[in-house]
Amino acid sequence: MKMFEMNKRTNLLESPEIRYQLEERETPNMFREFYPYDEIPKIAFNSLRVPMDMPEEIFITDTTFRDGQQSRAPYTTEQIVEIYKMLHRLSGPKGIVRQSEFFLYSQKDREAVYKCMELGYEFPHITSWIRASEKDFELVKQIGIKETGILVSCSDYHIFHKLHMKRSEAIAHYTKVIKQCIERGIVPRCHFEDITRADIYNFVVPFAAELKKLSDEAGIPIKIRACDTMGYGVSYPGAMIPRSVPGIMYALHHYAGMPNEWIEWHGHNDFYRAVSNSTAAWLYGCSGVNCSLFGIGERTGNTPLEAMIFEYAQLRGTLDGMDTTVITELAEYFENVIGEKIPERTPFVGRNFNVTRAGIHADGLLKNEEIYNIFDTDKFLNRPVRVSVSNTSGLAGIAHWISTSPKFKELKDIDKNDPLCIQIKEWVDKEYEDGRTTVMSDEELEHFISSYLTTNQ
Structure with missing residues (x-):
């Protein structure tokens, strides 16, 4: 057995023995050392630090019409179209707001998608979101969307207690729909739900590596959205996985071999860390951060899109043509037309922020x-x-x-x-x-x- 071999991505000699394998379990790993349900979650450190690895290109994706609609009354078709138009103007000529994802389940959802597609905008790209089921995939095929998100829950909390499967069974279940996407030339975006409570090295990495292999064989990208579903992620240097955002980014890119541009972060704000975690995800290797306007989303909400616009500008030293005045127009539209009350002290958009x-x-x-x-x-x-x-x-x-x-x-x-x-x-x-x-x-x-x-x- 070779002691070392050259890693073509890093151009460094590394041990080939570092190969993370799927670990089948009879009982779920709940990571009780981090998540004792009857106590406040723990943040532990092992002082292992990974290098910053900001991609050459970073961008923002939008989930206002998907996760943003899960916490409020659904938008009307007209409202979705108007918001999408404003997102296009905000995005600028380089398409920094790169994609916007939509539900497809109701007639209203599909009508909104058709009307937005008719506008012919390059940015934001229109994508969809489905569960890992053949029935949902039929909707994607009918509409002709070129990329879809697929829910692939990755923690044992979900695999054992929601899906009632073993790890290998879950992977087989997910892979079946992913292969259907590939066969139709549709780019699958795998939403690794609850990644901050998942077994990174014994489930996430081997599953992601298999997806990369499948992608290489098919010649079609298979993207990963790392979903911090409960907001447990932390950006502190030396924090332990599965809570470490830098550690997760490093594992997906370095160990699973996922290109930076195929990795995306989706954060929630349960512990007030949505923005800092999204920024850390950029800094440590993912190209995309998924956001919703004003942070509207499930429970405490998602990463606010407007916040990441200004994070982008601070990190890059430029807005790259984004029209930030549209942010105020969006806030006024949400309050005056939709009736959404934005807390008055909310940065950038609240009535009293300045x-x-x-x-x-x-x-x-x-x-x-x-x-x-x-x-x-x-x-x-x-x-x-x-x-x-x-x-x-x-x-x-x-x-x-x-x-x-x-x-x-x-x-x-x-x-x-x-x-x-x-x-x-x-x-x-x-x-x-x-x-x-x-x-x-x-x-x-x-x-x-x-x-x-x-x-x-």
């Missing part, structure tokens, strides 16, 4: 907005920086609040000596003389201004 309420901060903003604004939000999001109104705002602060309010665009150039500003200041001063200690809310100011405008028309 509104300063502290008096001393407001004073600094009025002198130079760079002091307390993260970047030129007016340029990139059509959202000028705003200040709240209090007893220290003065006429200038009140005029600034009115002129930057999206609700009163007709008052954009209001002068601080306008009668409206003077009346607001008198009202605010009286509030604080009577013992008020909090800033004036947007709702109070909007009501006052609306009443004033109605009276003085």
Whole structure:
């Protein structure tokens, strides 16, 4: 037996004995050392670190119409088409928002797919999502979609307790549908559900390696979406698998031989780590991160798409032509047309994300907005920086609040000596003389201004 052999991907001599094999088990491996259900999950370290391996090309994929619809009332066909149009504009000429996946189960779902396909956009590519069943695959064939996601649950939690199968039986079940995709020239994207509770070296790697072998034989890519279904992933250096995002990326690329561009990360936010884990996935070897608009998705939601737009820009040093002002249009569409309430402090899209309420901060903003604004939000999001109104705002602060309010665009150039500003200041001063200690809310100011405008028309 050879002691070492050359790895053609890394160009390094490595031991051929490092071959991860499927381990058949009679009982599931629940990783109780990490996940004692009656305690808080544990984060353990072995101090093994893998190298950063950011791909030459990274991109974003969208699941607004799939996972995003699993936590709210379904979008109408018209809403899906309008959102898809805006995603196209946001994506830019290089297609940084590379794909958008759709359900196919209802007539409404299929109608939305047809209408979006009729637009003829190159980006985002339209893909679908199915369970690993022949019945679901028939829907993909009928519509003529070129790539589909296939649910391939990979933890023993799912294999033993949901599918009631053994590991080898699950692989055989999944592979049957995957081969059908390949035979029809459809690119399969295997959704490795619950990967952060899966046996990485004794199930995930051998299964992924078999998929790579099948891909090589067929000449068709077989992609992997690593799904952190419960949000257990961590990005800390030296953390142990299966919780380590860097470790999972390294295993899929280095041990299973999956090309970077075939690997995608899908995170959930149960432990507030969706964005940091998605960024780590990019840094450690996957090209795609799967997101939904505003993080809307199952339970605590997915990785917010708008967050990864700005992560991309920070990592690459460029937006590569993405039109980020569309993010504000999308937020307004969701609130005003769809009726989705976006929490007001949500970064980039919340009503108050760039509104300063502290008096001393407001004073600094009025002198130079760079002091307390993260970047030129007016340029990139059509959202000028705003200040709240209090007893220290003065006429200038009140005029600034009115002129930057999206609700009163007709008052954009209001002068601080306008009668409206003077009346607001008198009202605010009286509030604080009577013992008020909090800033004036947007709702109070909007009501006052609306009443004033109605009276003085």
